[in-house]
Amino acid sequence: MIKVRIGGWAGQGTVLAGTVLGRSLALQQGYDVVQRRSYSAAVRSGIAYSDIIADRVEVNDLTIEVPDYLLILYQKTLEEWDKEVKLCENLIVDSTRVKKVKKTDGNIYEVPAGQIAEDIASSKAANIVLLGALARVCEDIELEKLVDTIKSEFPKKYKQMNVKAVKAGYAYIEDLLTKD
Amino acid sequence: MLKPGTYFMEGNEACAEGAMRAGLGLYAGYPITPASEVMNHLAKELPKTGGRFLQMEDEIASIAAVIGGAWSGLKSMTATSGPGFSLMQENIGYAVMTETPCVIVDVQRAGPSTGQATKPGTGDVMQSRFGSHGDYEIIALAPNSVQEMFDFTVRSFNLSERYRTPVVLLADAGVGHMREKFTIPEKVKTIERKRPKEVDKEFFDTHEEDHVPPMPDFGEGYELMVTGSTHLGDGTRDTASFEAQDRLVRRLNAKINDNREEIEDWEEMGCNRADLVLISYGSISRPVKGAVKKAREDGYDIGFFRPKVIWPSPEDRMKEIGKNSEVMLVELSLQGYRMEVERCVGSENLYIFDILNSLPTIEQVYEKIMEVIE
Incomplete structure (x- = not known):
């Protein structure tokens, strides 16, 4: 079972990133996948996140208490989540926006996703950069399938930018791990 | 409307796709979290299938338009959540009394009142059964997956057409806002309402075993009166006699009760x-x-x-x-x-x-x- 949470602030595309990941695992990799989203009733702002649970058997657990992979795009979101951050196996943060990272029991990956995305085209693609990073950290997620999903789902105007973004995120972790 | 195949989509979108596969002709609604995606999806897709889409001024108008649409011969639907469902109750009773086939989707959220719009709840179960006044029976389905949001929407239309009665798809924010794989099959079984023969004059009574009378459309040429007041078989009001009230209300209830075996699942x-x-x-x-x-x-x-x-x-x-x-x-x-x-x-x-x-x-x-x- 793979349990991923992508959290941030409303407008950062946490649900979109979750949908790309969920769709890729479900339709391209043959997993049974449940993706859920959570957001507050505020018109704008507030914590927003997306949970993806994927398994080779029927998924009935619809709630993540502690994710295996926690992706965070916003400082305040990180601060709100004590248990999840402390106990998750892998924490991947956008270090462009998340400056202070608490100690955790698992691995921490700091990826300047906002900056990487801006260098490519727009900081808006930070969510997809982080998704690329996840694909390198989690062996079960195939980068090529994510690329295929982005190519088939995104409007023409945003395709190239997001393909570059997902690959750049992957490459960043690849470099990090090779240096180690 | 999507082609047959397997998709990864939200429950609310699967509901909208199911409605179009079932032959939806009119959607009238007012947006509300966590049901809005049903409406968003139909606003884009329904007109392409030749169906009509109406954004109404509120939920009372929505259910009223749905009932009108059904009487003009269209399969009709609206979608809402608790606060809107409360507003619809009087006209749901009207749909029961006038034997109007229609589907009401209630994607339940945490209540009472405006409660928590994005959080799931199932506090409308009794309301779906008893929310309108008077003696009546209702059909309500409760899906638990995206596939069932599709399948049960189709079945809701089929049950409503089969028994000439409103059917509630009682979903919740959990399943409405969830994304999963679901499959649109090559063939979807649909049921159409019983139509009158030329000689028929009674559209509100029957001696058939299933208790379901035939239903004409407005403008089709039949002499037709539709009223929420107690009525005789030909539709004329009878607001005083024991026989009229007893015969009509017992038959309306029997339509559901005597057909339980076919409906239950x-x-x-x-x-x-x-x-x-x-x-x-x-x-x-x-x-x-x-x-x-x-x-x-x-x-x-x-x-x-x-x-x-x-x-x-x-x-x-x-x-x-x-x-x-x-x-x-x-x-x-x-x-x-x-x-x-x-x-x-x-x-x-x-x-x-x-x-x-x-x-x-x-x-x-x-x-x-x-x-x-x-």
Whole structure:
């Protein structure tokens, strides 16, 4: 079972990133996948996140208490989540926006996703950069399938930018791990 | 409208796709979280199929337009959540009384009142059954997956056309806002309403065994009067006689009650003489099923029972279960289905696990099972 949470602030595309990941695992990799989203009733702002649970058997657990992979795009979101951050196996943060990272029991990956995305085209693609990073950290997620999903789902105007973004995120972790 | 195939989409979108496959001709609605995606999707897609889409000024107007659409010969639907569902109640009764086939989708959220718009709840179960005034029966279905959001929407239309009655698709934010794989099959079985023969003059009474009279469209040429007041077979009002009230109201109720076997549907696992049977429905039934599976793997004699059609309730089966097993009802509200389950299984051997605002994990339900049996 793979349990991923992508959290941030409303407008950062946490649900979109979750949908790309969920769709890729479900339709391209043959997993049974449940993706859920959570957001507050505020018109704008507030914590927003997306949970993806994927398994080779029927998924009935619809709630993540502690994710295996926690992706965070916003400082305040990180601060709100004590248990999840402390106990998750892998924490991947956008270090462009998340400056202070608490100690955790698992691995921490700091990826300047906002900056990487801006260098490519727009900081808006930070969510997809982080998704690329996840694909390198989690062996079960195939980068090529994510690329295929982005190519088939995104409007023409945003395709190239997001393909570059997902690959750049992957490459960043690849470099990090090779240096180690 | 999507082609047959497998997709990864939200429950609300699957509901909209199911409606179009069932032959939706008119959608009239007013947006509300967590049901808006049904409307968003239909606003884009329904006109392309030749259907009509109307954004109304509120939910009262929405259900009224849906009823009008049905009488002009279209399969009609609206979608809402608790606050809007409350506003629709009077006209749902009107649809029952005038025998108007239509589908009302209620993607339930945590209430009462505006409550928590983005959080799931099942506090509208009794409202879906008793929300309008007077004596009536209703059909309501409770999906627990994206696939069922599609399948049950189709079935809601089929039941409403078959029995000439409003049908409620009683979803919740959990299943409405969830994305999963679902399949649109090559062929979807649809049912069309019974049409009158040229000589027919009675569209509000019948001696047929199923109690369902034929239904013409407005403008088709028949002399037609539709009224929420008590009426005779030809539609004329009779607001005083015992015979008119007795015949009409008993027949309307019999349409559902005498056809229960055809309408009822449920899922069960290991319910025969189990030590404990968990009853659940809607999105929360997923972790409940997961917990029961786990308990069974661990050697416990635990059963799982899930009404897919929640009204009319599978009362005979629930009574049987109550005779032989202890029961635990797990639901996303305090009152939800409780009175009905209690009526069927009795209060003495009934345990309750009610949870508000969010879905429990399999582990949390498992712990509850252990608390009860140990």
